[in-house]
Every structure is written in C-alpha cells, then in structure tokens.
Amino acid sequence: METGLMNHQGPGEVFVHPLSNPGAAGICPEMLEVAEEANRAGDYDLAVEIYSSQLQDLPQPDRGLCLRKADSLARAGRISEALESYCTAAAISKLQPHELPLLVETIAKSLREKELGIPWTIHGQSNGGTGEDGGEGVFLALEVLDLFSCRLCRCLLHDPTTLECGHTFCKRCQDERSAQDCAQCKAKAPPGPSPQRRINVVLSGLLDKLFSTESRARRLWVEGELQWKNQNLKDALDKYNAAVELGKSNAGFALRSLPTYSSVCGFQAITAVPHCHSKAHYLKATALTQASRTDEALQEYFLCVALKPDWTKVKLEAQKVISTSAQTLLATLILCRLFYEPVTTPCGHTFCLKCLERCLDHNPNCPLCKENLSEYLANRGYNKTLLMEEVLQRYLGDELADRKKIHEEEMKELSNLNQEVPIFVCTMAFPTIPCPLHVFEPRYRLMIRRSMETGTKQFGMCIADDLKGFADYGCMLQVRDVKFFPDGRSVVDTIGVSRFKVLSHGQRDGYNTAKIEYLEDKKVEGDELLELLKLHDAVYEQANSWFTSLRDNMKSQILSHFGQLPTKDPDPQASSSGPAWCWWLLAVLPLENRAQLTILAMTSLKDRLMAIRRVLIFVTRKRPR
Known part of the structure; x- marks a missing residue:
C-alpha cells in the first residue's frame, strides 16, 4: 500500500493514509484501489462515497479511512464535511502535521479565490490576474470597503448601528439626522420618541477584524472631528496626523476609511497603491504562535499560503498548528453554525x-x-x-x-402532515367547528410558528391520556388567524379540518408529535343508503327540537361561541367526515371528553347518528322542568 507524503507536484500523485487495521472485516482492498484511482482521475465525490460505504461496514471507525475520506472531501472543496472527518480521526488518535497538507492547501486556495479574489497559482504560474505585487488588491479592497461603507457619510462604517428595517449606518451619522427614517429604503421609524441606537456588536467586531488598521484610522479621524468642533485644534491635529499615518500603511483602504479634508490643517487622504506582503503575514503568524494565540496564527498562515501558494515552509507551519490544537480547533469549526437570516x-x-x-x-x-x-x-x-x-x-x-x-x-420534514404531525394536547376538536386557542407555553409558541413557516398552517389536536400522553384519535386544525400580545402570548383562531388516528407517539423540541392516518366515513349504497337518509333526517329534527327548547341564555352562549346549527345536508355522505351539523351538536352537547372521543373515532355515519340520538334522548329526559 502506498504511504508517501503528497508533494502537490502533479495531479497523479496522491498521498494515501495507512489503515489502522488493514485486515479488518469490512474493509475491501479492491474498493480502496478504486477509490485511489478515482482520486487520481479527479472524481473525488466517487472516492468519498467509497470511503463512506467502507466506514459504514465497520463496527468501529478506522482512523486511516477517516483521513482518506477527509482528504477526498477537501479535494472536492467540501471543507466543512472534511473537517468533520478529520475530527473523527483526531478523536481516535492525535493528528500529525504530515497528515494535513490537503486541508491547508484547500483552505488557502478557497481563501485566495473567494475571500481575496486572487487567482490560485501553482509553482509561481498564475491562472490569470496581476499576481502578488499587482494593483488588483486595491480594487478588491475598495469593492470590499464599499460593502462596509456608510450610505450617509460614504466612509468606512464607524460604530455601526442597524435600524428596524435592516439597513446599517454609522451611529453618529444616524443620530445627527433630523429625520429618523431610513435614508436608504425610506422606511418610517416607529412612532414615539427617537430610540437610543445601539452598536451592532457582530458587525463592529467584524470591521475590527477585517479592517483593523482602517477602523483605528476611522476612529481617530472621528475623534479629530469632535476635537475640531470643540475648537481643540492641537488635539484635532494630533488625531488627524495619527489617522493619516495609519492610512499610509494601507493607502488603498485609506481612500475610503478617511475623508479628504483639504481645508483642515492641509491634510488629504493618501492615494498611493498598496501591495499585499505575504512576509508581513508570516511574521505576524510567528508572533501569534509564540503567544499561544493559535487560532489567529492559523488565519495568518492561511493568508500567507493564499498569497504565495508555493511557500512550503508556511504550509508545514500551518499543519503543525492544526495538529497541535486539532481536538479543540476542529470541533469549534464544526460546531459553530453559520448565521442564517x-x-x-x-x-x-x-x-x-x-x-x-x-x-x-x-x-x-x-x-x-x-x-x-x-x-x-x-x-x-x-x-x-x-x-x-x-x-x-x-x-x-x-x-x-x-x-x-x-x-x-428541516422545513420539508416539518411540513409532512403524515409522518411527524405536531400535536397540541388540550381539548376536543371536531371537523368544521371553530377552536380558538390561547397559546402561552414556549413549546406551543414554537409549534404554532413552525406550522405557519412551513405553509401548512395545520396541526393536530388531541386530549390528554395518562398513559400515552395523548389520545389515539384527534382532529387536524387549520389556522385562520393569529393575534400576538406584547409578552409573546397569542390567540390562535383555528377550525377543525379532518379526523385522524395516531399510529405512533413521538416528540420534537419539547412538543408532542405523531405519525397518523386520516379517517374517512365508509359510504353505503342501495337499501342501506335509504335507511341512512331516513335516520339522518329524524336525528336532525330531534337535534333541532332540543336546541329550540333550550333557555334563551343557554342558546345565546352556544350561538356566540359556535354559531347557528348548520343546515341539514342534502347528501350526508358528501364529506369524508359526514354532516357538519353532527359535529356542531357534539361540540355543544353536555358530554364528557371520552364519550366525545368515541364518537369522533367512528367511521360509520349510521353508528354516529345512533349514538347522537341516544345522547339526545338522555339529555331531554334529564332536563329540569
């Protein structure tokens, strides 16, 4: 088996990590040879698939296989997945510097092409562009800085503050405006007194890291302006001098980080073209390494390799830093999720x-x-x-x-209203019947929000069960409207849609879920249908008579909450859940939940009508005279 270091001198030379246990059951030498051939041919995704399948067949992960898979992922540009595989290998045994050349090379290549916008070079030969000492860096720098420029003062953002509409300006620029609406999108500020603007912590930190010199220069210039306004001319002069001196170290950025003030003590922003110095990054990286600031040092080493791809010494230094702190560094890179929205x-x-x-x-x-x-x-x-x-x-x-x-x-999984239906455990709900809910528990706030985000606007309602957590039958509810209160509570207006049977109980992020199947009434024909129609008409008349005989105050309460008794259906089998008036009657009849649940679970309209008739007979006899 090949075991040499990859020299990065040609596409056919591949470093192969030795296996921890070459004779382990599940490892197929022939398939590994296919994977190595795939790597040499540039089909890195195929190699990843082979290594993944081999790892799945092992009772314990093999360190060598994990490293081979990580290298193939790195070659394919799938850096986050590669880091995860390197982490798996590091958990088995500490990573060695010679095992990480591909990781360093790939990250540096990505940094050069995506972050710096400079073409990747191999052995001094560029694939295009102006090279390390050209002027391309200035134009890139100005483009980057344009993104981080305040749309009011046109300079590098200073103490960035983000408005309610999402746009960002210098805090001082926004505070000094007479109008508090957004200067970019014209969105109106909230009514009331002008809010106290706070600095956007993440963006402020990002500016300090990306443009440390420029941010310091900008801060000094702003301080100089304040001194100038207060007629402290000597202090203002000192601040301006310091800002311009900082600008000299990176004059391209100075074009935008400092305004041009020809009338202030004779100052003007520098206009010389800067150069990218890989040696400066190397010296900084060395100092940071000696200070045990390994994460910052690693960033500088990557910048060195990005600016000078054939600098072997720096690659080896970067590999040493990664291997020294692999367990903590790689775990951090994997576990931190990127901002989303x-x-x-x-x-x-x-x-x-x-x-x-x-x-x-x-x-x-x-x-x-x-x-x-x-x-x-x-x-x-x-x-x-x-x-x-x-x-x-x-x-x-x-x-x-x-x-x-x-x-x-995640949204696709959450929108599957069969496999993992969110369940609100509260009260009985019925098809076609309104069911207003007061939502205050954190788990149900999340559940309602997700049902709205997925677009389904539906969730299941079940009553509680002492043994299973919630009953085996319930009703899907459709959200019609949500009203939020200042403290986060909400009133949710829902209506019953369809019945279901619970096949399995589950949980997700604190709320209950269920795998379900929907219930439909069994249809009948011929003589059975004639008998059903007769029974349907008779029970409806009985229900109407009972409701008409109620006291006015009871009728008013029912009407205010549930509305009028629905009209009799010409075709009681038209809906899969049967006539709407049956569910209206079940909701208003004085029945305990378990009895209502039994009727909800019925898939025979005839059985449901007969059950309702028995209840009507019972409540009519018990009514006080």
Whole structure:
C-alpha cells in the first residue's frame, strides 16, 4: 500500500493514509484501489462515497479511512464535511502535521479565490490576474470597503448601528439626522420618541477584524472631528496626523476609511497603491504562535499560503498548528453554525432569526446582555440585517447555501402532515367547528410558528391520556388567524379540518408529535343508503327540537361561541367526515371528553347518528322542568 507524503507536484500523485487495521472485516482492498484511482482521475465525490460505504461496514471507525475520506472531501472543496472527518480521526488518535497538507492547501486556495479574489497559482504560474505585487488588491479592497461603507457619510462604517428595517449606518451619522427614517429604503421609524441606537456588536467586531488598521484610522479621524468642533485644534491635529499615518500603511483602504479634508490643517487622504506582503503575514503568524494565540496564527498562515501558494515552509507551519490544537480547533469549526437570516436586536446583538425567536419564547431578554426586549418582541420587527446578509452571500456563499439547504430540509420534514404531525394536547376538536386557542407555553409558541413557516398552517389536536400522553384519535386544525400580545402570548383562531388516528407517539423540541392516518366515513349504497337518509333526517329534527327548547341564555352562549346549527345536508355522505351539523351538536352537547372521543373515532355515519340520538334522548329526559 502506498504511504508517501503528497508533494502537490502533479495531479497523479496522491498521498494515501495507512489503515489502522488493514485486515479488518469490512474493509475491501479492491474498493480502496478504486477509490485511489478515482482520486487520481479527479472524481473525488466517487472516492468519498467509497470511503463512506467502507466506514459504514465497520463496527468501529478506522482512523486511516477517516483521513482518506477527509482528504477526498477537501479535494472536492467540501471543507466543512472534511473537517468533520478529520475530527473523527483526531478523536481516535492525535493528528500529525504530515497528515494535513490537503486541508491547508484547500483552505488557502478557497481563501485566495473567494475571500481575496486572487487567482490560485501553482509553482509561481498564475491562472490569470496581476499576481502578488499587482494593483488588483486595491480594487478588491475598495469593492470590499464599499460593502462596509456608510450610505450617509460614504466612509468606512464607524460604530455601526442597524435600524428596524435592516439597513446599517454609522451611529453618529444616524443620530445627527433630523429625520429618523431610513435614508436608504425610506422606511418610517416607529412612532414615539427617537430610540437610543445601539452598536451592532457582530458587525463592529467584524470591521475590527477585517479592517483593523482602517477602523483605528476611522476612529481617530472621528475623534479629530469632535476635537475640531470643540475648537481643540492641537488635539484635532494630533488625531488627524495619527489617522493619516495609519492610512499610509494601507493607502488603498485609506481612500475610503478617511475623508479628504483639504481645508483642515492641509491634510488629504493618501492615494498611493498598496501591495499585499505575504512576509508581513508570516511574521505576524510567528508572533501569534509564540503567544499561544493559535487560532489567529492559523488565519495568518492561511493568508500567507493564499498569497504565495508555493511557500512550503508556511504550509508545514500551518499543519503543525492544526495538529497541535486539532481536538479543540476542529470541533469549534464544526460546531459553530453559520448565521442564517441574521437579525439585530435593539441592544446591538445579532442572532439567527429562528434562534432568537426560540430564546424569546422562554424569556423576553437578550440571550447575551440580558437587556429586556419586551417592546421588540411586541413589535415583532424581525427584519434581516441586510449588510450581514450580503457579507454572508458574498464571502461565504457555499457555506450559506449549505445552511439554507439544511433549513429547507428541516422545513420539508416539518411540513409532512403524515409522518411527524405536531400535536397540541388540550381539548376536543371536531371537523368544521371553530377552536380558538390561547397559546402561552414556549413549546406551543414554537409549534404554532413552525406550522405557519412551513405553509401548512395545520396541526393536530388531541386530549390528554395518562398513559400515552395523548389520545389515539384527534382532529387536524387549520389556522385562520393569529393575534400576538406584547409578552409573546397569542390567540390562535383555528377550525377543525379532518379526523385522524395516531399510529405512533413521538416528540420534537419539547412538543408532542405523531405519525397518523386520516379517517374517512365508509359510504353505503342501495337499501342501506335509504335507511341512512331516513335516520339522518329524524336525528336532525330531534337535534333541532332540543336546541329550540333550550333557555334563551343557554342558546345565546352556544350561538356566540359556535354559531347557528348548520343546515341539514342534502347528501350526508358528501364529506369524508359526514354532516357538519353532527359535529356542531357534539361540540355543544353536555358530554364528557371520552364519550366525545368515541364518537369522533367512528367511521360509520349510521353508528354516529345512533349514538347522537341516544345522547339526545338522555339529555331531554334529564332536563329540569
């Protein structure tokens, strides 16, 4: 079996990790040879499938197979999956530097092409572009900075604050505007006094990391402006000088991070073209490594390799850093999920919309700073933070697409109203009958929200059962309207749709679920149909007579809640659940839940009519005279 290091000198040379147990039952040498041939041919997805199938047949994961699969995933550009496979191998035994060249190479390639926008080079030969020392970096930098520019001052965002509509501006620029509506989309500000704007914590941190020098320069310039307004000219001059000196180190960014002020002490922004210096990143990486700041060092090493792909020494250093902290670093990379539909709270913190909603189901405070968000919850102004959304789409497009795919799969699973139907355990519900609900428990807030998000707008209603949790029969409810209260509670207007039988009980995220089958009445013909029609008319007249004889106050209560007794159906078998008036009568008759459940479960209209007739006879005899 081949066991040499991959030199990255040609497409046919493949490093093959040795197997932990080559003779283990389930490992097929012939299939492994096919996988290696697939790698050499560039069909990395096929190699991944082979390694995955081999791993599935083993009682315990084989470290060598996990590494082979990880390398093939890395070659295929499926970095997140590759990290997971490397993590599995690291859990068996610590990763060694020589086992990670493909991971370093792939991440650096992705960083160069997607993050920096610079073509990938092999042994000094570029596949296009201007090369390391060209001016392309300036134009890329300006494009990136345009994304992070305030639409009011046209400069790099300083203390970014996100409005209710999702657009982001400098806090100072927004505070100084006389109008509080959005300057970009013209969305009106909420009524009442102007809110105290908070800094968007995630975007502020992102700016500091991506443009550390430019952010410091921008901050110094703003401080200089404040000193200038206060007539502290010497202090203003010092601030401006410091800002321009910082701008000199990266003049391309200075074009946008600092405004041009020809009238202020003779200053103008620098206009020289900067160069990307891989050596500077290497020196920084070395210092960070010595300071045990391995995650930051690794980022710098990747930038070095991205800027200079054939720098072997740096690749080896990056491999050493990964292997030294593989267990913690790789686990962190895998477990942190990418923002999806990011929203920013009034206190300036950013979360995935769904994560924030679930937190607010339990507590109206910010999950990070604990500031009360009751007003935010009441307004439900969950608009996406558009700048964060654009950053994700532009620079993490593949990862965002994967995150979206996961979300869509979850929604598809949740919208299956047979396999995993959400069950509200509360009261009896019947087809065609309104069933208003007061929702306050966190689990049911989540359940109702999901039923609306999936578009089904349906869930099951069952009564409680001491042994199983909920009864074996119930009724599907259709949401017609939802009214939210400031504290997160809601009143949900629903109506019964169809009956079902529970095949299996389950749970999901705290609420009950069930696999179900829908119930339909069995239809009859000929003499049986004639007998059924006669029985139907007779019981309807009996029901109408009973309702007419009720006291006015009782009739008023029934009418206000359930409406009028439905008219008699010309064809009582037209609906799969039978005549609507039967369910109306069951809802208003003084029956205990178990008796109602027995009638709900019947699939014979004749049996249901006879049961109703017996109940009517009983309540008529018991009525006080």
